[in-house]
Structure formats: structure tokens, C-alpha cells
Amino acid sequence: MPAPDDDGRDPVAPGRYGDEDPRKARSRARLLDAATALLAKGGAEAVTIDAVTGLARVARATLYRHFANGEELVAAAFARMLPPIPPVPDGDLRDQLVALVVAQARILDEIPIPLTAMCWMGLGPGLGDYSSAEALSHERPELLSLRERLVERYREAFDRVFVTPTAREQLGDFDYDLALAQLIGPVVFTKLATLPSLDHAACERIVDDFLAARGCRPVRNGPRAVPTVATDESP
Structure with a gap:
């Protein structure tokens, strides 16, 4: 059975160590590390509660304090793996x-x-x-x-x-x-x-x-003309 944390204590038990206890962030990070590894290797079906807690060595009770259910855990893993937004290039x-x-x-x-x-x-x-x-x-x-x-x-x-x-x-x-x-x-x-x-x-x-x-007529070959706005007289 996975250990609650490195020192055997529950890092997120309410009222014991406070919301800012670093063990809370550490246990969440370990859970997400495990979930993303399983997601990358086996897809969403591989991200089960047992698999994640076993790989992360975090107690199930701790997992449920971070995530209400398995779907929430999978969603957090997906969000962590999304690539950055592409930059806006220069040009017209x-x-x-x-x-x-x-x-x-x-x-x-x-x-x-x-x-x-x-x-x-x-x-x-x-x-x-x-x-x-x-x-x-x-x-x-x-x-x-x-x-x-x-x-x-x-x-x-x-x-x-x-x-x-x-x-x-x-x-x-x-x-x-x-x-x-x-x-x-x-x-x-x-x-x-x-x-x-x-x-x-x-x-x-x-x-x-x-x-x-939308009424813009860029030239596909050679120099491109500046697109124009459609008017009532446009074909």
C-alpha cells in the first residue's frame, strides 16, 4: 500500500499543517508526474487511481483531497501536457x-x-x-x-x-x-x-x-495585392 508521504504523515490533512504546507504541493506534483507518465504511455485508460497512487507512492486518501475523482485527475494530467500557445508571426x-x-x-x-x-x-x-x-x-x-x-x-x-x-x-x-x-x-x-x-x-x-x-482577394502567385473589403457592388 502506498505510503501517505515520505515521513508517513498525511500532507494535506485539514487543520494540521495549514494550506501552505509544502508537502501538499509536493504530493500533488508527484501525483501529476505519475498521471502524465501513465497518460503518455497508455492513454487516458491507463490513468487509474490504483496505478497513479502506486507509481507516485501517495495514499489514496491524499489523492482524493487533491482530485475529486479519476476524471479530474486525467483532466489535470492533460492540462499539464498541453504544448505552449504558438506565437503570433509578423507579416500581413x-x-x-x-x-x-x-x-x-x-x-x-x-x-x-x-x-x-x-x-x-x-x-x-x-x-x-x-x-x-x-x-x-x-x-x-x-x-x-x-x-x-x-x-x-x-x-x-x-x-x-x-x-x-x-x-x-x-x-x-x-x-x-x-x-x-x-x-x-x-x-x-x-x-x-x-x-x-x-x-x-x-x-x-x-x-x-x-x-x-469575406471579400478579400489575395493573389496566390507572385506579389500579393493588399486584400480589399467587400462592398455591395462586389461580385
């Missing part, structure tokens, strides 16, 4: 969008954890069966945090591009969530469908089609 609107789509395609090819986490969230634990955001935050904090971080991964870099005056002038009013789906959706679908990975030219075509649908 088209160049920036192409670079971001290419970066997302490369991440899914080389580090598929974000896609795996999305599939697990979509097929596994439900987040819609709560009466309020407060109840969800209280009962499923790790799941909520993972969802927020997944959304942030895809939105933050694009946020920095779409809010610029140049982007607003060229794109006009548009549905932001739909725009993300149009730009990132093909990349995710290609990976889910086990199709050949999208190369740079394919990512360029995705962006060009996105811009063309």
Missing part, C-alpha cells in the same frame, strides 16, 4: 493566418495531446449537467480548467490577429467561432480521419478560401 493578415494554421497542423502531427484531450472531453465526462457555472467550478474544477485551456490554445493567437485594426478593416463583421472552425476545422478533421497531413500549400489554400469568402 494572410501571412499571419497561414503561419498560425501551419503551426496548429504541425502541433497536431508532432504533439497530438491537444486533439486527444478534445476527443476525451467530447466523448467522456459531461460538463453540461450543472445548474450554474459556480457549481461546475466547485465540483469539476480540473475539467473546467482543461476546457478553458483548450479553448485558449486555439483562440489566443488568433485573437491577437483578429482584433487588429487591419484585420477588422479587411474582414468586416464576422462570426468569430465560425471563423476559427473554418480555419482550424480542416486541420483537426484531417487528423481525426487519419488522412495525410496538410502541407504548407494546403494551409495556404484554407486561408485563401477563408479570406475570399
Whole structure:
């Protein structure tokens, strides 16, 4: 049976050592080290309470003080393994969008954890069966945090591009969530469908089609003209 901690004492027993006791942070870190190792090797199914406590040498009671259940533990492990958000490149609107789509395609090819986490969230634990955001935050904090971080991964870099005056002038009013789906959706679908990975030219075509649908007409070969905003007289 796993030991409660190195010195045999429970590091997170309420009222004994205080919320700031370093043993609490240490035991959580050991649990997450074990969970991420199991997740990387065997997927979400490998992250069981027994496997994690055994590998981390932490008591089950201690684990349950950090995580309400196994799903919360898996969510925290996924969140820990998410790669950093890609930086926003320099260049005009088209160049920036192409670079971001290419970066997302490369991440899914080389580090598929974000896609795996999305599939697990979509097929596994439900987040819609709560009466309020407060109840969800209280009962499923790790799941909520993972969802927020997944959304942030895809939105933050694009946020920095779409809010610029140049982007607003060229794109006009548009549905932001739909725009993300149009730009990132093909990349995710290609990976889910086990199709050949999208190369740079394919990512360029995705962006060009996105811009063309909003009245921007970038030239694909040779020098690119500055995209224009659609007007009532535009074809």
C-alpha cells in the first residue's frame, strides 16, 4: 500500500499543517508526474487511481483531497501536457493566418495531446449537467480548467490577429467561432480521419478560401495585392 508521504504523515490533512504546507504541493506534483507518465504511455485508460497512487507512492486518501475523482485527475494530467500557445508571426493578415494554421497542423502531427484531450472531453465526462457555472467550478474544477485551456490554445493567437485594426478593416463583421472552425476545422478533421497531413500549400489554400469568402482577394502567385473589403457592388 502506498505510503501517505515520505515521513508517513498525511500532507494535506485539514487543520494540521495549514494550506501552505509544502508537502501538499509536493504530493500533488508527484501525483501529476505519475498521471502524465501513465497518460503518455497508455492513454487516458491507463490513468487509474490504483496505478497513479502506486507509481507516485501517495495514499489514496491524499489523492482524493487533491482530485475529486479519476476524471479530474486525467483532466489535470492533460492540462499539464498541453504544448505552449504558438506565437503570433509578423507579416500581413494572410501571412499571419497561414503561419498560425501551419503551426496548429504541425502541433497536431508532432504533439497530438491537444486533439486527444478534445476527443476525451467530447466523448467522456459531461460538463453540461450543472445548474450554474459556480457549481461546475466547485465540483469539476480540473475539467473546467482543461476546457478553458483548450479553448485558449486555439483562440489566443488568433485573437491577437483578429482584433487588429487591419484585420477588422479587411474582414468586416464576422462570426468569430465560425471563423476559427473554418480555419482550424480542416486541420483537426484531417487528423481525426487519419488522412495525410496538410502541407504548407494546403494551409495556404484554407486561408485563401477563408479570406475570399469575406471579400478579400489575395493573389496566390507572385506579389500579393493588399486584400480589399467587400462592398455591395462586389461580385
